[in-house]
Amino acid sequence: MNVNRRMKHPGSKGVDSVSAPTEREMIRIVGLSKWFGRFQVLNDINLVVNRGERIVICGPSGSGKSTLIRCINRLEEHERGQIFVDGTEVKSSSKDREIDAIRSEIGMVFQHFNLFPHLSIKENCTLALTVVRGMSKAEADAVAMRYLERVRIPEQADKYPGQLSGGQKQRVAIARALCMNPKIMLFDEPTSALDPEMIKEVLDVMAELAESGMTMIVVSHEMGFARMVADRVIFMDGGEIIEQNDPETFFNKPQSDRTKLFLSQILKH
Amino acid sequence: MLSSLIDDLITFAPPLAQGAVLTIALCLVSSVLAVAIGLFVCICRMSRNRVTSKIASIYIDLIRGTPLLLQLFYIYYALPDIGIVLPAFIAGVMGLSLNFGAYLAELFRSGIQSIEGGQSDAGSALGLSKWQRMRYIVLPQALRNIYPALGNYALVLIKESSLVAVISVLELMRAGELLASATFEAMKVYTIVALFYLAISYVVAKMFAMGETALAVPGMWGTAVSRDDDRQRGQIGAGPA
Numbered sequence A: 001m002n003v004n005r006r007m008k009h010p011g012s013k014g015v016d017s018v019s020a021p022t023e024r025e026m027i028r029i030v031g032l033s034k035w036f037g038r039f040q041v042l043n044d045i046n047l048v049v050n051r052g053e054r055i056v057i058c059g060p061s062g063s064g065k066s067t068l069i070r071c072i073n074r075l076e077e078h079e080r081g082q083i084f085v086d087g088t089e090v091k092s093s094s095k096d097r098e099i100d101a102i103r104s105e106i107g108m109v110f111q112h113f114n115l116f117p118h119l120s121i122k123e124n125c126t127l128a129l130t131v132v133r134g135m136s137k138a139e140a141d142a143v144a145m146r147y148l149e150r151v152r153i154p155e156q157a158d159k160y161p162g163q164l165s166g167g168q169k170q171r172v173a174i175a176r177a178l179c180m181n182p183k184i185m186l187f188d189e190p191t192s193a194l195d196p197e198m199i200k201e202v203l204d205v206m207a208e209l210a211e212s213g214m215t216m217i218v219v220s221h222e223m224g225f226a227r228m229v230a231d232r233v234i235f236m237d238g239g240e241i242i243e244q245n246d247p248e249t250f251f252n253k254p255q256s257d258r259t260k261l262f263l264s265q266i267l268k269h
Numbered sequence B: 001m002l003s004s005l006i007d008d009l010i011t012f013a014p015p016l017a018q019g020a021v022l023t024i025a026l027c028l029v030s031s032v033l034a035v036a037i038g039l040f041v042c043i044c045r046m047s048r049n050r051v052t053s054k055i056a057s058i059y060i061d062l063i064r065g066t067p068l069l070l071q072l073f074y075i076y077y078a079l080p081d082i083g084i085v086l087p088a089f090i091a092g093v094m095g096l097s098l099n100f101g102a103y104l105a106e107l108f109r110s111g112i113q114s115i116e117g118g119q120s121d122a123g124s125a126l127g128l129s130k131w132q133r134m135r136y137i138v139l140p141q142a143l144r145n146i147y148p149a150l151g152n153y154a155l156v157l158i159k160e161s162s163l164v165a166v167i168s169v170l171e172l173m174r175a176g177e178l179l180a181s182a183t184f185e186a187m188k189v190y191t192i193v194a195l196f197y198l199a200i201s202y203v204v205a206k207m208f209a210m211g212e213t214a215l216a217v218p219g220m221w222g223t224a225v226s227r228d229d230d231r232q233r234g235q236i237g238a239g240p241a
């Protein structure tokens, strides 16, 4: 795979003390904390993601990875701290309409695909284009076919999700998100529900997407993918960012003991 | 033998047919109202507003906890005590639609809740508003999941509509009763009444089967909602059969 590495993230931990988002920043998260009831899932998360940057987040189960990326498009609400997406703050006082608008700019791919089973593959891709973007059916169909070709399943356009394999479903989910021409793509363990032989076809599509310059945050334990595609790997545990670094340093010279333990556990498999 | 059966049909069917027409009218009006009531109560029941939700669930409990026969008596014989006098047909429609509305509200709720959160999440992530998610993602799937149970309720409604005979609505059952006591031909009359009910039920069942084919999506499976719901209805009882 010929992946052009982007610049490495400058520092390692935390954010620069300035809080106003700058032009090259796509996402800025400052002092983010979140609770589920009395249980604190996220604890003072600080993270800046630049335009075109590719980030892989890993960490043990329950460490808050999903919750963190779901806060970015407000599938989860946070209690403390600030989140800026392309300069706009996502906050509790935002109107529903503003949130919907921000969400339409952020693509998300889920572990269990979450395709709409009652809609054909093509309709899965065109629903938001027609309903949210107000496109005509013909225009939307054309966009859908373009992206289905890009993920290499145009021939499945008229089938239904229940008729596809897991790998095909996940590629449709990626196409569906890309149809909205998002600025950011969030992936929540996109390959962990897949049979081993289908993982590659999905990772290949993601790697191509990374090459195209898309800003990506990927929660994944696919360390091969992280090494090859990520600009930065983040390790989370107990709702905190424990360590972040470029993949070389992250895998070869992990700093904290928790990271070392985690890496030794997942590399054993 | 056969000719005598045909003779009986010619004699008894026409007076009963009028009753059948009224039964059909009763069921049509009641089912439309029951769906409307069911949707409304379901929305209230699922509302975030505690009071609204509580009122809806009290309504559901009251209706499901008492027999339909009692509800009909209440509307037709008890309401006049407080000055509300309703024509028998209207009272019958009210009883049936209020009763089935409560069951449908719970059926609709179970249908909506059977759609896993990930579906709505995917809609949200694409920028669909709350109502758009309901309209395009949740409801179409919920309808497919509850559809078999919905057909079941339609058939139950047709048969339970016979209860309004007791509040003097001249529908099929009551027409049969009157004809049987006037002619002393209970066997013949009630057999023909049964044939009418069977015919109406058959047509309705066929219509639902056609609808099911039209809604079918390749590779999409319904959930166990309908089965759960039938069991609930069986336990609490919708009134005497």
Ligand SMILES: Nc1ncnc2c1ncn2[C@@H]1O[C@H](COP(=O)(O)OP(=O)(O)OP(=O)(O)O)[C@@H](O)[C@H]1O
Residues within 6 Å of the ligand: A036, A041, A059, A060, A061, A062, A063, A064, A065, A066, A067, A068
């Ligand atoms: N809706 C919720 N209500 C209550 N607790 C929740 C909820 N969602 C997640 N949690 C809890 O928050 C913690 C973090 O969950 P999260 O899904 O973010 O972890 P994760 O790092 O993505 O884990 P995994 O690798 O298993 O997906 C877990 O302990 C989880 O049980």
Ligand SMILES: [Mg+2]
Residues within 6 Å of the ligand: A065, A066, A067, A188, A189
């Ligand atoms: Mg997760």
